[in-house]
Amino acid sequence: MPIDDRRRRWRLWPALLLILLLSGVAPLAARTLERGNGPEPDTLDPQRAQGLSAQQILRDLFEGLMRDDAEGELVPGAAESFEISADGLRYRFRLRADGRYADGSAVTAADFVHALNRALDPATAAPSAAMLLPIVGAEARLRGEAVELGVQALDPLNLEIRLSTPRSDFLRRLALPIAMPVQRSAIDQHGGGFTRPGRLFGNGAYVLDAWTPQSTIALVANPHYRRAPEVAIASVRYHVTEDAAQEFKRFQAGELDLTETLPPGQLQRLQDDYAERLLIAPAYATFYLGYNLRAPALGQQHGLREALSLAIDRDILVRYITGNGEVPAYGLIPATDDQAVVHAGARLAPAARLQRARELYAQAGYSSARPLEIELRYNTSLANRRLGLAVAAMWRETLGVRTRLRNEEWKVFVQTRRAAVLTQVFRGGWFADYADPLNFLEPFSSGNALNYTGYSDPAFDADIARAAAAIGPEREQALRAAEQRLLDAHALIPLYHYSAKHLLSPDLCGYRAHPLDHHPSEFLRWCEAAR
Secondary structure, eight states: OOOOOHHHHHHHHHHHEEEEEHOHHHHHHHHHHHEEOOOOOSOOOOOTSSSSSHHHHHHHHHSSSSEEEESSSSSSSSEEEEETTTOOEEEEEEEEEEOOTTTTTBOOOHHHHHHHHHHHHGGOOTTTTTGTTTTTTTTHHHTTTTOOOOEEEEEEEEEEEEESOTTTTHHHHSSSGGOOOOOOOHHHHTTTTTSSSSOOOOSSEEEEEEEETTTEEEEEOTTTSSSSEEEEOSSEEEEEOOOOOHHHHHHHHHSSSSOOOTTTTTTHHHHOOOTEEEEEEEEEEEEEEEEOOSSSHHOOOHHHHHHHHHTTOHHHHIIIOOOOOOOOOOSSSSSOOTTTOOGGGGGGGGHHHHHHHHHHHTTTOOOOOOEEEEEEEEESSSHHHHHHHHHHHHHHHHHHHHHEEEEOOHHHHHHHHTTSSSOEEEEEEEOOOOSSSHHGGGGTTTTTTOTTTTTHHHHHHHHHHHHOOOHHHHHHHHHHHHHHHHHHOOOEEEEEEEOOOOOOTEEOOOOOOOTTOOOOOHHHHHHHHHO
């Protein structure tokens, strides 16, 4: 049964202090790690979470069967070991005997059975439920059919998952929040209302201590965590930092130890003033604008969509608007130049590209006398506003388009984008959950809960299915064919490939740059020099 704040602190902190005292570094370890985290998380319910700001915290609170290590490599997590059958259809996991939730109760195979069933219950409305579709019965369960899911607890420490078709990326999916374990008793009592301490007990390195809406989310170390003695920082506070400029000012003032991002267009200044604290690395991620293809003016006019894409100068965007190491994008999946898949117009010279944009715009029936009026929707942030203004200016200068910019707080933006009623063009982007091109493409499959564009093409779906089941050259061919089909349909406008960019306190060590940019707090520590 959940415990109130006072009882929970009474149970957690003595164990924490004992760990700190035995380590001999109590004063420094007790210092709270202050992290910028972008917008307010949509939820801390692992099956319902969607945004990166939520997933960052969930990696501190929970541990799936598999997980990323400090270098971003996939390793066993709550599972001690696993076996995969020769046909790739049966996975068996042996859980760690010392796996515990933050209230001290054991992590069992039945918890994973419950979590996976819950994720595929239509009532849960899990936005990432499609990640579990390879499991036997998953597709029927999402349709609301009462079929048995291919997940079974063989005993408290042994779990079996059966797939309907082999998936080369299935282990990676089990590291995502959608597959993290939850306590059935907590769900039964609170219905997934993971907003207050005492309702959320994960099996990760930390436990929720306080949530102040639109301000901070505080965590304390979980003394029951299987690696508790190796967790060097006893408390973490995540800050809502939607405005990158304000986040930078807070870092300058010493209020933050690690920023979520950098203010746009200030790279040279930051390199001059913060060279030893500045961390910039390529990221396996792409920023794009999505079309709502359910809107008649856009969904029925392929040429108009192509014109809007061709009218945007990506080089100007990354040089003057974002300006923090991003790379221009004409395709969805980050790749080297000789491997990149791009739409046909991307290979035109700049002048020819703009001329082609004007021709397609006119063919769609628009002109200076009858300009297109369109709405571009984005979630609130300085970087998104700067980019929206730049895109609107390029559309106006090249084509004469009149653009209305609509900014919304993250939770509202997510709901509006999902509803697909008011939205015409929206800010989109994908930071890979794991390093596989398929992770970029599958959200555009027909019926996928993350397919906010409404794009639907049976040939694309077939290529995705072929890539999911194949290996080697056949898989690569199917992936390239699917991406090419998506790009040629102009269902989205790729703008740039992200860079991972942070400012780091000189007192903080343990950060390791990698393309997924996942940095759980348990791998960070205060530097020896700071003691």
